[in-house]
Amino acid sequence: MSAPLRIGNASGFYGDRRAAVREMLEGGPLDVLTGDYLAELTMLILGRDRAKDPARGYARTFLAQLEECLGLAHDRGVRFVVNAGGTNPAGLAEAVRTLADRLGLPTVVAHVEGDDLLPRAAELGFGEPITANAYLGGFGIAACLRAGADVVVTGRVTDASLVVGPGIAHFGWGRDDLDAVAGAMAVGHVLECGTQATGGNLSCFAEHPVEQLLHPGFPLAELHADGSAVITKHPGTGGVVDVDTVTAQLLYEITGARYAGPDAVARFDTVRLTLDGPDRVRLSGVRGEPPPPDAKVCLNALGGHRNEVTFVLTGDRVGAKAALARAQFEAALDPRPAELVWSTVGVQRPDADTEAGASVLLRAQATDPRAEVVGRAFSGAAVEMALASYPGFHLTAPPGGGSAYGVYTPAYVPQTTVPHVAVLPDGTRVDVPAPAVTSPLADLPVPPPAPAAPGPTRRAPLGAVARARSGDKGGTANIGLWATTDEGAAWLAAAITPDTVRALLPEAADLPVTVHPLPNLRAVDVVVEGLLGQGVAASTRFDPQGKAVGEWLLGRTLEIPLRLLPPDDGALP
Template identity: 80%
Template structure:
């Protein structure tokens, strides 16, 4: 098949807009509709669900969406590929078959499994986690579609595989079609987070009419046989697709220029973006390399229990009140938790015109293996201070019990140690063999990313400078991978991009972000995108579920850094 394949997305996470499936099916022509339901934290949530009830472990909201839209998808001739199977793709596939029968539909349902390594965790050196799921590639999805599946549900596949699999089935690619596979990976990476590619969470949101961004449409890719694509959205839907929105999503939650997956390594330093009309951006030129011999495994373990109390400090003498509250509260604790983390939100504002703006929040987060240590004894100690503490004492919430928290870690196992099974609509099972030719993954050394933008890596702009926020010349998008944060910065012009690459060294990043002073910082230039990607290991501690940080997933680190000031060439301003 040579005609473009129209692939849309209707979910970026478990809890995304429920109406998006219907919106995408009604909004215009599609060949395939995908949905990404699995974040690292979601696997922990589903693991706890499965522990309580072995028949669970999948995204139940997807089943509710299909109750409403399965018939519509059949009427429109749209095939559906989702990872909503989570820890129990067979269970979700069975529930979908039951639903289709009840609705009088002849929907052919297939599934992909093999990613769940929990029963072999000890054998593979993965310890004793609550969940252990390898990231599978796209060829199992393609096998299901070639066998006539209308709906394919998977467990833990790479997010981009939801797009790559349909492309393999449609265009007939093999494992040696590295450049087309890599192009589809890039398209999948843009689509996977839904409305983040159509104006959601955009640094430049204030450059667009407010009404345009209130209800952004979800993205779709018109994918061609060579792996190039056009990112767009259904006509008449909200939001915007331009080079800003596509670049922002390309930089989201990545590391270096080599973006590794089990089928191919996509070189993000070869991506070319060009305008292709209103709400249309073409992606081309993506080069692919051999996949690595290992695949990533998402491990979630129970880390203990946590609780939190938040004191409100109002008016003047904020620092003195904070010292008083900390000392009094810690003295009242009969057992000190294993970890006690204090942080403040806000700063003292003299002569504030509202009580809220005159207040600062003092947070105390406790983590401990014991539920009792961080339970009512912990939060109750704060309540007992109510009539015996600093002036104006009050809390933001009543006392509560502690709750379990999880710890995410990544591991790697040989690809040939992971079963990859396509369960076809007729129930037959097909083993998907791993790649036969692989190559160890190597980092691209800074300065070797190509092609370079005019002015060259490390160029500077002569002339006078002025103190200004970094955001005056840079847009940003940040995110998380476990305890690691990444911040992608990009510029609108080549001179500004060259200046960014020269100025944002690891030392300068640590200066702008004091939390990273003692942490490993790597800066990856991506001159083809007029961008640099900053990776900070350990900024988010042990990951979102265990983090006591105010922004545990690092979603706003980029906006914080855009507000930091430094000397910027006036020519760029």
Template identity: 80%
Template sequence: MTAPLRIGNASGFYGDRRAAVREMLEGGPLDVLTGDYLAELTLLILGRDRAKDPSRGYARTFLGQMEECLGLAVDRGVRIVVNAGGLNPAGLAGALRELAGRLGVGASVAHIEGDDLLPRAAELGLGSPLTANAYLGAFGIAECLRAGADVVVTGRVTDASLVVGPAIARFGWGRDDLDALAGAVVAGHVLECGAQATGGNLSCFDEHPLEKLLHPGFPLAEISADGSCVLTKHPGTGGVVDRDTVTAQLLYEIGGPRYGGPDVVARFDTIELHDDGPDRVRISGVRGERPPPTTKVCLNSLGGHRNEVTFVLTGDRIDAKPAFVRAQFEAALPARPAELVWSQLGDGRADADTEAGASVLLRCQALDPSPDVVGRAFSGAAVEMALAGYPGFHLTAPPGNGSPYGVYTAAYVPQTEVPHVAVLPDGSRVDVAPPEGTRPIQEVSSGSSCAECSGTRSTTVDGPTRSAPLGAVARARSGDKGGTANIGIWARTDGAAAWLAATLTPDRVRELLPEAAGLPVDVHPLPNLRAVNIVIDGLLGRGVAASTRFDPQGKAIGEWLLSRTLEIPEEFL
């Protein structure tokens, strides 16, 4: 029997805990250490870096981590696979070789190319973006590891590919090993966001001792030859691994039950979870299907410039003050921006015993193609109201210049149009062929017009009910994919899960979350996980970089939904 492959994670985003690489290398045995540094917003940031200096475009913090830990990784025989190459994986690979030479560490470095489609954007019908990166699969990473690479640097591969690639190299999977590949995709999806799988951002955080969650360790997966795995963490580290933490991450930023990628479609409705001891959860039963003929492309474009001012309104006659502020400020603007968005944060308690409790924040955001329209003249107009405005006038920050913002969009191109090249440690180049057998993903919509999905649900429950917040019976995690928000909701019993699936219809979601009124809402049941996944298209506008929403990445929408009150069967309470 081939021993399980132990793969850890040390980064969930560009800016994650710097010490995590050392913690994972020193905390216990590992075969591979991965790090996810990329997101749609990160590629925009790296694109602006590259525009200023073509030698940039990669996650520079990773170099700092390697300066501290590359020798340690080589000494312990741990191979490193990261997507920190961003828009310039060859540049980062070269910098790593230079670093290894300076440190006297015998580390071989390989990298992946082909995801950057910017030079061909017009040819492929992608317009004129700042960045255009296709999501590559895992087989190039496997080629690099088979060639002896100690470090593999990639650009925009799928997040899960960082885990799938080492598993392919270890177990010799081919394109037809769909179930095994799908199982590794699921393991990679759980690992990719670091401490979110070990107790971070957990909606039931208060059910664990405070000190246990103060510094959660990072996760690792013990992957078997059939693609099943055990999710765990190094012994003695903080945090917790249980069905809640694993379910929360499984539901994070997904759509329907078919989770598509360039190598395989993983069926999230086939996932089975089982306790496997303290801080150990076994994932098995994952079925895989043929990948789609197209792959996703992340496009970032400069959308214009933005600025904002926030007025503080306090105390007496607070209901009348917003209209006064809006009228006075808009009349004072030297030029009206293309978009002017007002939002109010807080309610201002009557008879409050603190000034903060008696106050609300009134925020005005401006977006415009011209930096001058939303520059200092915009914020300066607010300052000029200081002695001529509403009683109690003050702002949360001094005036400032505007800043550029980006717009993320997703496109799809045939996999056959995307080069996928593994550049091995000796400099030789291996072309990775796209999958030969593909099939379009056919996801069943669960919108209110879908009789198959919603017509058979019933909210009728025998027995008494009680008005209570949804959080009394459910847990949640939410996130973003561009302008789309997803909310994963799960229960701890089969009965409560069935009630969730029957109750949270698209129309009911719109009632509970009025900000979703008029937007497309899909609700996907995942019975094996005792969960449903809610997808709200357009809730986040044009994505985090351009969003004017209070919570631009939708990270807290799940917590808002859990706080909403509805009639819940007492048997589940």
């Protein structure tokens, strides 16, 4: 097998560690350095930036990173592939050229465009969104790299395309190389969130020394021609790469066993993970299927305006204090907001040894189409209660004006209607044709759960035998659960049913729940539709992106076989 292509990651979101680009360039050899700067909410932010200034709309932090490190990348022969172009990839590409000229560095720049469907929103039946961007694949990136680009800037491609594109360019994959492309998609999914693959946000973090997790290194993959790879990190960097860290990221926000992209569908139920040495995990066996005929489109529209106030309730009689605060506050609201949601954080502990420990937070969150209804008059109504309400009254913040919020909605259009254009370094525009062979996307059939093996049980937290990683897809929460042994995985697959999930998570009691088994990963993937409302920008939920739903689930108790429980399982007496 030929030498692998070494692809690293230096950004998992807009706002990630600024020093990561330098760390990855200095840490060891690389061929390509990727950066993922986009999410549904980020597209909304960048879309509003561009609406204010047509020259904006891209992730400006990438330019700052390049200014510090472009010379280092040039000396080491590392190429960049980033989606930092956001809603204006052409603008960022031009800004990179200007920067390189100012630094005196010979840098060849290309970009990918065509994802922006906003000018065609009415034609495509999208209404009046703020942004409308199709998720593009990796073949446009590959065309730019083959034309000699040192820096490839994209807008809204799939996160995995940042790895798929370099794989196509380096190994010569075509549309028929579905297994190889699907393998690269799985690798790209592991790398896309940066240090989440090297120990960040890991549910079993306590199994590793704190010193090891203080400053996790960013991940890289040694990608092979067949689409398999070794996930690792630069020697001597912090964090850890093991089967748990890679499993956690594989399960993150996938919503089922078929992981769809515009170039292929990766069968995550075929992924195999094996240790390949310290901080090295081999990812192999991924089967690919033809991509769906439709491209996914990220729509962001103005949803209305929002505001919130948080009351602090201290000591005893918390329930009565909350009731008084709610009654007074709601009586003062005229007009009443279209949506007013109350929630509490914490439990009553009047004998706590600190005032903070003896306090409970009462949050009032409001949304309304009318900005004035949830503006300063809303928060001011809470301030006016200061001398006329429950004993110990105070708020966590002074009054503030409301803010606009967006609503993310996925849409789908035929891939053939989406222009996918590689703008090469010399300005040549190369149209990337849609895949000729497609297949409608469908979930794999979910087999009925196997009956649980007989034997004595004990009530204990799910976290005694399982690990978790959770996140969001719009208003849907995704929770990956996995075990570390075959026996634990068999129990998990039998025990975690939709009804079990609804019982453990009362907030999901009336919601659609699907559980997808992933036996190769000793895992199940749980999808709860509607748990997050209309998505992060519009959600009034305490955890609007569902990042901690998995941890909540691990803390819930159920009957677990004694044979699976460790001695210090935290089981209930």
